[in-house]
Amino acid sequence: MTAPADEPPADVPVVIDIQGVSKWYGAFQVLNDCALSVRRGEVLVICGPSGSGKSTLLKTVNGLEAFQQGAVTVDGVRLDDPKVDLTRLRSRVGMVFQHFELFPHLTVMQNLTLAQVKVLGRSQAEAQARGLIYLERVGLIDHRDKRPAQLSGGQQQRVAIARALCMDPVVMLFDEPTSSLDPEMVAEVLDVMAGLAADGMTMICVTHEMGFARRVADRVVFMDEGRILDDAPAKAFFAEGGVRSPRADAFLNRLLRY
Amino acid sequence: MNPSVITDNLIYFLVGPWPQGPLGGAALTVILTVLSAALSGVLGLVFGVLLSVLRGPWLAVLRLGLGLFRAIPVLMLIFWIYFLAPIAFGLDVPGVGSVVAALSLIGGAYLAHTVHAGIEALPRGQWAAASALGLSRRQTLWLVVAPQVLPRMAPSVVNQWIALTKDTSLAYVIGVAELSFVATQVSNRVMVYPAEIYLFVAVLYFILCAGFELAAGRLARRYRSLPA
Numbered sequence A: 001m002t003a004p005a006d007e008p009p010a011d012v013p014v015v016i017d018i019q020g021v022s023k024w025y026g027a028f029q030v031l032n033d034c035a036l037s038v039r040r041g042e043v044l045v046i047c048g049p050s051g052s053g054k055s056t057l058l059k060t061v062n063g064l065e066a067f068q069q070g071a072v073t074v075d076g077v078r079l080d081d082p083k084v085d086l087t088r089l090r091s092r093v094g095m096v097f098q099h100f101e102l103f104p105h106l107t108v109m110q111n112l113t114l115a116q117v118k119v120l121g122r123s124q125a126e127a128q129a130r131g132l133i134y135l136e137r138v139g140l141i142d143h144r145d146k147r148p149a150q151l152s153g154g155q156q157q158r159v160a161i162a163r164a165l166c167m168d169p170v171v172m173l174f175d176e177p178t179s180s181l182d183p184e185m186v187a188e189v190l191d192v193m194a195g196l197a198a199d200g201m202t203m204i205c206v207t208h209e210m211g212f213a214r215r216v217a218d219r220v221v222f223m224d225e226g227r228i229l230d231d232a233p234a235k236a237f238f239a240e241g242g243v244r245s246p247r248a249d250a251f252l253n254r255l256l257r258y
Numbered sequence B: 001m002n003p004s005v006i007t008d009n010l011i012y013f014l015v016g017p018w019p020q021g022p023l024g025g026a027a028l029t030v031i032l033t034v035l036s037a038a039l040s041g042v043l044g045l046v047f048g049v050l051l052s053v054l055r056g057p058w059l060a061v062l063r064l065g066l067g068l069f070r071a072i073p074v075l076m077l078i079f080w081i082y083f084l085a086p087i088a089f090g091l092d093v094p095g096v097g098s099v100v101a102a103l104s105l106i107g108g109a110y111l112a113h114t115v116h117a118g119i120e121a122l123p124r125g126q127w128a129a130a131s132a133l134g135l136s137r138r139q140t141l142w143l144v145v146a147p148q149v150l151p152r153m154a155p156s157v158v159n160q161w162i163a164l165t166k167d168t169s170l171a172y173v174i175g176v177a178e179l180s181f182v183a184t185q186v187s188n189r190v191m192v193y194p195a196e197i198y199l200f201v202a203v204l205y206f207i208l209c210a211g212f213e214l215a216a217g218r219l220a221r222r223y224r225s226l227p228a
Ligand SMILES: Nc1ncnc2c1ncn2[C@@H]1O[C@H](COP(=O)(O)OP(=O)(O)OP(=O)(O)O)[C@@H](O)[C@H]1O
Pocket: A025, A030, A048, A049, A050, A051, A052, A053, A054, A055, A056, A057
């Protein structure tokens, strides 16, 4: 690591703690001794070339990807603790996917209430009330009875964000949430994300939207070939001649060329 | 053409010797079909889901079993169940039971692969999204996967049920008095007009299959519009 992050005040609790995580697919090592910790309210952006392991690292946080070495702790609970109810824990970690992954056979409102009712055991009325709050917040209250297919990509992704928020997550994970969107829809999704960040949501965002990273992120993490090469405050990372590894430098130059 | 051979025996074609004797003819064909369709549907669903969730040796065993049932000719399986089950297991299976069992097993083995293919065709991201929300695998299967996959499978399921309707005619080999058996009986008895008889029987089969297709289509539509 070229630059250790400025530690935020020590009294802010760590929400996500990743220590020495390694993962192999057969002989191929996807994650190589990754360590990362995120404090409450922090916004992290992870970037890096395709295939560098960003998605895989993100998915270790909610137990969607198993790993062979290391430890992941979410809100004080270790994922490999045999007593941990993984499905329960997952419900507290919100995840937003590149391709939205709304449930196409359900209406927007049903998408928001399904897991609230089936996983958290809320009543329909309670779940709908909460659904309305978050639909309002992402600006889609008029679309609650539509099917996902009737919405634009940007609208679908905002519904997906609302769906995750309904579960009262301790952290939100975003895996390239805007990279399958038409350019004119990117901003509406990033706006929602920036709003969440401003409200103090803890967020880990895999994204190549460097404008967003510069404006919203507290820290930037750069990955290459399964390793975390940079973990730096956003200001320092983006500064002219800033603190970053040569590979991150090359990556950033390629990204910002046009 | 002599239509009287049909009208004279119409009741016999439709219900066999019933009510003096056991139910037969077209009515028995319908019963065989509906029973086999329902059972093969249940087997297909269960085995199809298992094909998607099992791993390792259990999956290999299931694959082998399903492969066997798909490789065995229907006729052979009917014979085996009817003649061998009593010898092998001391289990006396009645003719109707043998036919339903054979058709359900083979139909179920085919359907299992249709169900499995349907489940696999669903983007992996749907599973990931459901998991990320904390839904269990079973909840995901019933609340997210099945409602998307089952309606899409409807056409191929209907095709299989239609094939099933026609396969029930093989029941005649063990003396089950369904439509084909009854038709052969009548034809043998009157000795003339086989063309009329078998043409009429063909029309009956067509009506049965068409009815099945309509019913299945209606069912699929209703399922699709079902609120979750
Ligand atoms: N199931 C798998 N089996 C084998 N290799 C895999 C599997 N899943 C991912 N990989 C490999 O692991 C590496 C990391 O994948 P990952 O999806 O985490 O990368 P990424 O940084 O998110 O890339 P992208 O920007 O393209 O999304 C890639 O080289 C990929 O080919």
